[in-house]
Amino acid sequence: MIILAVRWCLRYALSYRDVEELLAERGLQVDHVTVYRWVQRLTPSLIEAARPCRHRPGDRWFVDETYVKVAGRWTYLYRAVDQHGQVIDVLASTRRDQAAARRFFVRALAQGRRPVEVTTDKAPVYPKILDELLPEACHVDGARENNRIEADHGRFEARLRPMRGLKRMRSFQTVSAGHALVQNIRRGHYELGIDSNPQLRLAAAFTELAAAV
Template structure:
């Protein structure tokens, strides 16, 4: 749990985590750290699902790009008006099918329907939203999507020290784990509620470790 938390929380490579563990008397190869992250990140996020705060009714949706095995991949991301990351999805394409998959996944997982969705001028969004969230007001305006565009920098900052993502599955796990820890840090879960902000993530991981 310590290795996974360090990797998801701080700007560390797998080799950095390996070195820090050695200083604590734990000798483990960086490949093992990678396997731990891939194995336990989805379990931790799933265990925390029932303690997650209900997201707001205003969603900001946008796409950014990451390199996966030398190829650019589109990452769909959404945040609400309170800064909670709604969901993330790594997709080989930026098209209507990917946008539909992203919204369907978010709506099915959270079982919450937004009252307003703010996007850029991507022409696929009106049709997708009319099909999946017909009651929501779709808003497109200059600077209206600044919250999610600014939030992309958090993900980019985390990915910078990595040596690259090798597969779409690996990329999905990492961006999901980053969003999960980001929400923990912002107090979007009923976990470690008595812990001070500086130790909230560590305390939450301790609680979740017992659950899995």
């Protein structure tokens, strides 16, 4: 039931109180704060357990930031997806600057692929960072070239809407990374739940991961 509650929180547009109610309907009395703690404690472990099963990212990346309020202040979430729709990495940051962009690309490159092309918006920090970290890659920043990731942001923002605001950066990063894991499993970017009906792939994958955490 604990893994089920975490999966619900990462997959569906539910608040922690919504999950508390769904668990109560199944005979499990749990406070919504406990549900929050399950998500914070288990999501990093699930991501780590899934890592060996992950497909290598593609070689064309689309990078952008979205804005979310954390403790009443606007914060930034750097995200990258490849040409196949795999979310490569996410990074929550209090600032949108050169240092944050560098941290994000260092993390993303640790996923095991150096892209041949990176598409961004026209933020002035990107050319310098890409010249430093990916001098061989083609940098694209034309109008509407980044629509792929801007559309992908919307799915994450829809997931956050019922949560009525996040209170801590750590929570923001955890939920963001967990949502990316769920999206990637559902899109077939992990060797998890591969023999299942696509509608049941996520449930099967979390059952497999539960044995490893």
